[in-house]
Amino acid sequence: MKLEIDRLTKQYYVERDGRQNLALSEVSLSVADGEFMAIVGPSGCGKTTLLNIVAGLLPYDRGNVSIDGKRITGPGVDRAVVFQQASLLPWRTISGNVRYGMELHRRFDQATMRERTEYFIRLVGLIGFERHYPSELSGGMQQRVNLARALATDPLLLLMDEPFAALDAQTREHMQAELLKIWAEARTTVLFITHQINEAVFLADRVAVLSGRPGHVKDVFTIPFGRPRSLSIKRDPRFLATEDAIWSLVEEAPERLGMAAQSA
Amino acid sequence: MSTHEPEPLDRPRQTFYHRHEGVILGGTTALIALGLWQASWSAGKISPLFFTGPSAVLKRFGEEWTEGRLKADLVYSGTNFIVGVGAAIAAGVVLGVVIGWYRRLAMVCEPFLSALYATPRVALVPLILIWFGIGMWSKVFIVFINAFFPVLINTIGGIRATDADLLRAARAYCASDWQIFKTVAIPGAVPFILTGVRQAVALGLIGVVVGEMFGGSEGIGYMVNYGGQTFQTDAVFLGVIIIALAGITLTSIAEQLEKRFSRWRPQR
Numbered sequence: 001m002k003l004e005i006d007r008l009t010k011q012y013y014v015e016r017d018g019r020q021n022l023a024l025s026e027v028s029l030s031v032a033d034g035e036f037m038a039i040v041g042p043s044g045c046g047k048t049t050l051l052n053i054v055a056g057l058l059p060y061d062r063g064n065v066s067i068d069g070k071r072i073t074g075p076g077v078d079r080a081v082v083f084q085q086a087s088l089l090p091w092r093t094i095s096g097n098v099r100y101g102m103e104l105h106r107r108f109d110q111a112t113m114r115e116r117t118e119y120f121i122r123l124v125g126l127i128g129f130e131r132h133y134p135s136e137l138s139g140g141m142q143q144r145v146n147l148a149r150a151l152a153t154d155p156l157l158l159l160m161d162e163p164f165a166a167l168d169a170q171t172r173e174h175m176q177a178e179l180l181k182i183w184a185e186a187r188t189t190v191l192f193i194t195h196q197i198n199e200a201v202f203l204a205d206r207v208a209v210l211s212g213r214p215g216h217v218k219d220v221f222t223i224p225f226g227r228p229r230s231l232s233i234k235r236d237p238r239f240l241a242t243e244d245a246i247w248s249l250v251e252e253a254p255e256r257l258g259m260a261a262q263s264a
Numbered sequence: 265m266s267t268h269e270p271e272p273l274d275r276p277r278q279t280f281y282h283r284h285e286g287v288i289l290g291g292t293t294a295l296i297a298l299g300l301w302q303a304s305w306s307a308g309k310i311s312p313l314f315f316t317g318p319s320a321v322l323k324r325f326g327e328e329w330t331e332g333r334l335k336a337d338l339v340y341s342g343t344n345f346i347v348g349v350g351a352a353i354a355a356g357v358v359l360g361v362v363i364g365w366y367r368r369l370a371m372v373c374e375p376f377l378s379a380l381y382a383t384p385r386v387a388l389v390p391l392i393l394i395w396f397g398i399g400m401w402s403k404v405f406i407v408f409i410n411a412f413f414p415v416l417i418n419t420i421g422g423i424r425a426t427d428a429d430l431l432r433a434a435r436a437y438c439a440s441d442w443q444i445f446k447t448v449a450i451p452g453a454v455p456f457i458l459t460g461v462r463q464a465v466a467l468g469l470i471g472v473v474v475g476e477m478f479g480g481s482e483g484i485g486y487m488v489n490y491g492g493q494t495f496q497t498d499a500v501f502l503g504v505i506i507i508a509l510a511g512i513t514l515t516s517i518a519e520q521l522e523k524r525f526s527r528w529r530p531q532r
Contacts, residue, residue, distance in 0.1 A: 079436075105437060
């Protein structure tokens with residue numbers, strides 16, 4: 001699997017003042033097979049727009065987005081999305097929600113779906129909660145279900161849209177470490193959107209920095225850590241140096257004030 | 265309230281009283297009210313033309329029951345209620361789902377729905393009598409027109425209220441329109457539909473009584489009306505009590521149903 005984003009441009013029509021607003025301008029990026037790519041940038045830089053386009057949920061104006069050379073024109077069974085909001089069906093149990101993506105894809109038979117549901121519930125550490133409803137789970141646990149639902153569909157490309165942004169700081173750290181463990185088993189290609197530089201550096205093989213309005217790629221950093229990683233690398237001087245380098249790049253963006261407020 | 269000894273920690277406040285506090289308190293007030301009513305009746309100061317007591321109502325109940333008239337009235341009213349409310353739920357859910365799902369259809373139906381919804385249904389009764397006569401079908405239709413709107417309006421609301429996050433998730437997983445309809449829109453609308461059903465049951469009961477008061481010679485509503493015209497106060501009370509009991513029973517069944525299907529909602 002190879003994701004290729006080539007000079008992607010996206011405009012929005014703004015109802016209020018009746019003009020086109022440029023969200024993404026000539027964004028080019030390629031993600032290699034099995035790679036964990038993170039995208040950081042200030043809020044409003046079009047990160048989520050970019051992810052929605054790759055997910056096939058939004059049309060785009062110019063440029064090309066392709067998976068293994070095939071242009072993306074809509075959602076596909078080769079991709080799965082982990083949303084910022086858990087977006088679980090509240091009337092389905094945890095089991096039912098993990099199954100849901102597979103049911104919609106209709107690629108697996110009943111027995112396989114049952115098996116995979118069980119496997120991924122175990123993988124995200126939710127054994128014993130199969131018959132619970134989402135409202136009975138904490139935010140962190142709901143995001144595990146969100147992740148399990150995505151992984152269960154066996155995606156070639158996993159799209160994650162600030163999945164830990166709504167969690168408290170402690171749970172977020174814990175979930176980051178968990179995600180790496182889970183990813184070590186699932187080993188799918190990941191495109192991970194976040195506004196937290198620290199999170200991006202910890203998780204990703206490479207980090208692309210998007211500038212604000214209109215969004216375009218300023219630079220791509222290769223993270224100098226192998227795997228497996230533990231949370232302790234966050235105190236490593238090389239980690240801090242990378243974080244600083246990305247920081248100073250983001251600082252140049254006009255939205256740096258908004259950025260500082262959100263990442264504090 | 266005084267406690268005699270500390271409760272065991274693992275089962276706090278599980279005395280018989282605490283478990284049934286609502287029933288005990290409510291039941292006690294009801295019994296006291298009944299007792300006062302009977303006492304004021306037994307005092308014999310008020311003419312039976314205007315007033316009656318529990319014992320008289322009970323006696324009347326016995327007479328009516330052995331004569332078989334009451335049973336016939338119950339069957340008649342019950343049938344009208346079940347047919348009318350049943351048809352209203354079926355039609356309300358089907359139409360509500362379709363109108364809620366297709367925006368354009370909603371726009372087309374809008375003027376008719378608002379006009380009918382805003383009109384007190386009782387105002388339509390004379391028209392219904394002209395169309396359907398004074399037989400059973402006019403009664404059924406009055407029940408229907410009363411019960412239909414709450415189901416319809418709530419169902420439309422339920423389908424419209426489909427969660428945007430869930431829609432986005434379903435779309436991202438390649439859901440077809442039919443899959444979205446089946447797995448997101450309909451299940452999400454169920455609690456709304458059941459709220460509509462609960463209201464339909466209450467309004468349908470009004471429909472039964474109103475329908476039977478406008479002509480005809482059968483049913484509990486007729487019994488109340490006729491009893492009133494002939495100063496048989498105990499018959500009026502008997503009818504009203506039967507209607508009240510039916511209302512309480514049916515509403516609580518509908519509430520249970522609503523609870524049962526909203527189990528997934530967060531408890532507060």
